[in-house]
Amino acid sequence: MTTWKIGGPAETAYWPETKEDLSTVWQRAQEAGVPVWLIGQGSNLLLPDEGLPGVTVVTTYLRRVEWGEYTVQVEAGYSLARLAQEAGERGFSGLEFARGIPGSVGGAVMMNAGAHGGTMASHIMNVTALWADGTVKKVEKAELEFAYRFCSLRGHAWVLEVELEFSPGDRRQILEAMKEHLTKRALNQPLEKPSAGSVFRNPPGDSAGRLIEAAGWKGRSIGGAQVSTKHANFIVNTGNAKAMDVLALMEGIQKDVQVKFGISLQSEVAYLQLEVNKHTLFHPKEIEG
Numbered sequence: 001m002t003t004w005k006i007g008g009p010a011e012t013a014y015w016p017e018t019k020e021d022l023s024t025v026w027q028r029a030q031e032a033g034v035p036v037w038l039i040g041q042g043s044n045l046l047l048p049d050e051g052l053p054g055v056t057v058v059t060t061y062l063r064r065v066e067w068g069e070y071t072v073q074v075e076a077g078y079s080l081a082r083l084a085q086e087a088g089e090r091g092f093s094g095l096e097f098a099r100g101i102p103g104s105v106g107g108a109v110m111m112n113a114g115a116h117g118g119t120m121a122s123h124i125m126n127v128t129a130l131w132a133d134g135t136v137k138k139v140e141k142a143e144l145e146f147a148y149r150f151c152s153l154r155g156h157a158w159v160l161e162v163e164l165e166f167s168p169g170d171r172r173q174i175l176e177a178m179k180e181h182l183t184k185r186a187l188n189q190p191l192e193k194p195s196a197g198s199v200f201r202n203p204p205g206d207s208a209g210r211l212i213e214a215a216g217w218k219g220r221s222i223g224g225a226q227v228s229t230k231h232a233n234f235i236v237n238t239g240n241a242k243a244m245d246v247l248a249l250m251e252g253i254q255k256d257v258q259v260k261f262g263i264s265l266q267s268e269v270a271y272l273q274l275e276v277n278k279h280t281l282f283h284p285k286e287i288e289g
């Protein structure tokens with residue numbers, strides 16, 4: 001269930017088909033004291049080799065979509081790349097940047113996904129979310145904070161649905177821009193091997209890939225995990241990588257870049273840990289750096 005193809009089995013996996021269904025699962029898991037995790041397309045996730053206890057809720061069947069006049073109301077599990085393509089075909093401009101990002105809409109809101117100068121946050125009007133106390137509430141964009149790969153809902157709520165806005169554009173130009181972005185990605189990214197995209201956030205004014213390469217890590221492997229020879233900020237699974245292999249590479253890179261350049265690289269991928277307590281019951285704890 002992850003693009004890295006790493007991680008043990010989920011004890012139970014559940015694919016809700018409606019927002020109400022998802023809320024009910026959350027409520028019942030809370031009542032039963034069972035840990036519950038949420039994943040979208042698993043394209044920014046490292047799962048533990050031991051697997052996940054409790055219930056893993058996968059949003060990919062939450063895919064109702066309703067187009068308006070240069071707007072769209074879309075559920076969390078819808079494919080972001082597909083939404084971008086469909087917007088382009090309507091002559092709706094804004095999501096050109098997102099055509100090559102392999103996540104769900106909910107994951108993209110939570111990560112404030114971005115590329116080629118565009119971000120999700122620029123197009124969000126409002127978000128309907130399930131909060132930790134079990135309530136479902138719509139929040140306007142002005143009530144939320146977004147930054148580089150950050151949304152203030154993280155750790156507090158699950159995205160159920162979002163309304164996005166576009167500007168009028170020329171269909172041909174939009175689709176052409178998307179094609180160019182896809183070509184660029186195919187040239188610069190190791191798309192033929194399982195990965196989770198960029199592993200580290202770019203530090204201000206620099207690029208994580210440049211620093212990793214300069215520190216001598218490009219192409220290095222631990223177990224089945226390898227720092228891509230094509231793009232040093234990607235770690236690829238060469239066949240049988242374990243989460244521990246990826247974590248060991250990440251740790252080695254972080255230490256070395258810190259020593260050589262005095263820069264502390266922060267993780268962009270989310271790592272779901274197994275320690276379960278009241279806080280992590282709702283949201284996975286993540287390794288930040």
Ligand SMILES: Cc1cc2nc3c(=O)[nH]c(=O)nc-3n(C[C@H](O)[C@H](O)[C@H](O)COP(=O)(O)OP(=O)(O)OC[C@H]3O[C@@H](n4cnc5c(N)ncnc54)[C@H](O)[C@@H]3O)c2cc1C
Pocket residue numbers: 003037038039040041042043044045059076100101102103104105106107108109110111112113114115157158159160189191195196197198270284
């Ligand atoms: C080849 C490749 C290229 C990539 N390129 C880019 C890029 O250019 N730009 C970029 O920003 N990212 C990129 N990514 C990373 C990834 O695609 C994005 O971060 C994406 O938005 C994650 O969405 P997801 O559904 O896969 O989330 P997941 O990986 O399933 O989850 C990521 C985190 O979000 C949480 N989450 C998921 N859905 C929800 C929800 N509905 N509500 C609350 N929390 C939720 C999960 O619990 C987890 O903590 C790339 C990945 C790959 C594999």
